[in-house]
Amino acid sequence: MRTLVKLLVVLALVAPGLATADAEGCKDHPLFTRMKGYILTGCEAKFDQALIMLDEDPDSARNLRPEGDLTLLSYDFEEGGKAPSYLQVRRNYQNAAKTLKAKILVDRDRYTAMLIDRAGARIFVGLELFNDGRTLRLVLLEQKAMVQEVTADEMWQTLQRDGFMALQILFDTGKATIQPESQAIVAQIVALMKAQPGLSLSIEGHTDGQGTAAANKVLSNDRAQAVVKAVVAGGVAAKRLKAQGWGQERPVADNRTEEGRAKNRRVEIVKL
Numbered sequence: 001m002r003t004l005v006k007l008l009v010v011l012a013l014v015a016p017g018l019a020t021a022d023a024e025g026c027k028d029h030p031l032f033t034r035m036k037g038y039i040l041t042g043c044e045a046k047f048d049q050a051l052i053m054l055d056e057d058p059d060s061a062r063n064l065r066p067e068g069d070l071t072l073l074s075y076d077f078e079e080g081g082k083a084p085s086y087l088q089v090r091r092n093y094q095n096a097a098k099t100l101k102a103k104i105l106v107d108r109d110r111y112t113a114m115l116i117d118r119a120g121a122r123i124f125v126g127l128e129l130f131n132d133g134r135t136l137r138l139v140l141l142e143q144k145a146m147v148q149e150v151t152a153d154e155m156w157q158t159l160q161r162d163g164f165m166a167l168q169i170l171f172d173t174g175k176a177t178i179q180p181e182s183q184a185i186v187a188q189i190v191a192l193m194k195a196q197p198g199l200s201l202s203i204e205g206h207t208d209g210q211g212t213a214a215a216n217k218v219l220s221n222d223r224a225q226a227v228v229k230a231v232v233a234g235g236v237a238a239k240r241l242k243a244q245g246w247g248q249e250r251p252v253a254d255n256r257t258e259e260g261r262a263k264n265r266r267v268e269i270v271k272l
Contacts, residue, residue, distance in 0.1 A: 021039065022039060022040040022041075023040055023041050023042055023043060025043070026040045026041075026042065026043035026073070027040070027043075028040065028073070029071055029073060029138070029140055031096075031097075031100065031116070031123070031140070032093065032096055032097075032138070033096070034075060035084060035089065035092055037077050037078050037081060037083070037084075038075040038076065038077055038078070038136070039075065039076055039077075039078055040073060040074070040075055041074050041075065041076050042072075042073070042074035043071070043072065043073050043074070044070075044071075044072045045069070045070065045071045045072075046069075046070055047067070047068065047069055047070065048067065048070040048258060049065050049066070049067040049070075049141075049258050050064075050065070050066055050067075050068075050070055050124060050126065050139050050141035051063060051064075051065060051126075051139075052064040052065070052066065052105065052113045052124050052126050052139075052141075053106070053111060053113065053126065054105060054106050054113065056108070061174075061211065061215075064105075064124065064173050064174075065173060065210075066122070066124050066141050066143045066173055067141070067143070067258070067262065068141050068142050068143035069141070069142040070139070070140070070141050070142075071138075071139075071140040071141075071142075072137070072138070072139055073137070073138040073140075074135075074136075074137050074138075075135070075136045075137075075138070076134060076135050077133070077134040077135070083131075083132060083133040083134040084133050085132075085133055086109055086110055086129050086132075086133050087109075088133070089127070089129055089133055089136060090107065090112045090127065090129070093112065093114075093125070093127050093138075094107070094112060094114065097114045097116060097125060100116045100118060101116070101117070102114040102115060102116040102125070103115045103116075110128065110129040110130070111126070111127065111128050111129065112126075112127050113125065113126045113127070121142050121143060122142075122143040123140060123141065123142050123143070124139075124140070124141040124143065125138070125139070125140055125141075126138070126139035126140075127139075150165075150167065150185065150188060151188055151191075152188045152189075152191035152192035152195055155188060155189070155192045155269065156192055156195070156196060156199075159199075159269070159271045160271075163270065163271050164268050164269065164270040164271065165268065165269050166252070166266045166267070166268050167185055167189075167266065167267050167268070167269065168182075168185075168265075168266060168267075169182045169185055169186070169223075169227060169266075169267045170182045171223055171226075174219070176219065176222035176223045176225070176226040177226070178226055178227070178230060183230075186227065186230045186231060186234070187234065189201075189227070189231050189234075189269065190231055190234035190235065190236055193231065193236040193240060194235070194236065199240070199271065200240045200241070200242075200271075200272040201240065201241055201242075201269050201270065201271065201272060202241075202242050202243075202244055202269075202270040202272055203224045203227045203228050203231070203241060203242070203243050203244070203267065203268075203269060203270075204224055204243075204244045204245070204246060204267065204268045204269075204270055205219075205220030205221060205222075205223040205224035205227075205243075205244070205245045205246065205267055206220055206246050206247070206248075206250055206251075206252075206264060206265065206266050206267070206268065207219060207220050207247050207248050207264065207265055208248065208251070208255055208260075208261035208262075208264040208265050209248045209251065209255035209261070209264070210255075210261065213247055213248055213249075214247075216247035216248045217245055217246075217247035217248075217249075218245070218247075219245070219247070220245035220246055220247045221243065221244070221245025221247075222245070223245070223267065224243035224244055224245050224267065225243045227243070227267055228241045228242070228243045242272070248264070251264045252264060252266075
């Protein structure tokens with residue numbers, strides 16, 4: 001996150017009106033056509049976490065921090081001429097997003113955020129405006145499943161060898177709602193339990209170190225309970241399962257890096 005914030009700060013320092021052509025190697029995102037008069041001055045694409053600011057305070061717990069394929073685009077209005085107003089720019093991008101059935105998450109004078117559900121992916125869009133509309137920064141985060149292709153047989157072999165297995169089951173940010181792309185992993189847990197009728201499991205939730213320890217404990221337990229409920233719905237007896245939430249107590253990687261935090265956000269199945 002610090003890397004992303006630093007990048008946005010650096011981009012914000014680019015003086016408007018100095019560029020006369022798009023930055024080398026940069027191009028518009030396929031979902032949005034730029035407004036007339038703007039030049040693409042910077043871009044970056046990587047797998048990372050985005051900050052979608054539902055609250056003006058960057059540290060607010062209300063803000064969303066989805067992770068996925070992140071695209072950062074920086075535009076400046078060409079030298080000369082009158083740039084559109086903040087409202088004109090916001091409405092232009094909002095109207096374009098609405099054609100994709102987007103939901104407007106927040107609409108402030110210099111910032112708007114939207115959510116697009118499209119072809120199995122969730123796309124978060126953040127638009128930040130500066131310099132009386134002459135400079136804009138577009139953040140797009142495509143949240144697709146990082147598919148963990150694991151079978152019931154692999155789960156069973158790992159449980160026999162190690163006694164537990166970590167699974168990257170994805171949930172909605174800050175919630176215990178299992179995302180559709182992770183239902184395949186849940187289905188494999190169900191298949192495992194049906195193939196091994198003598199097996200009982202503890203479903204254990206873990207979080208990264210962001211947020212308070214108390215809130216993370218509750219969230220991890222709720223997520224473990226959600227997985228148990230989904231497995232039971234698949235036809236497994238509830239008495240063969242228990243749920244446990246550890247919150248941030250048992251990290252397996254460094255919480256100071258996004259890669260480490262991603263590893264810490266996990267669900268483990270533990271053989272009883």
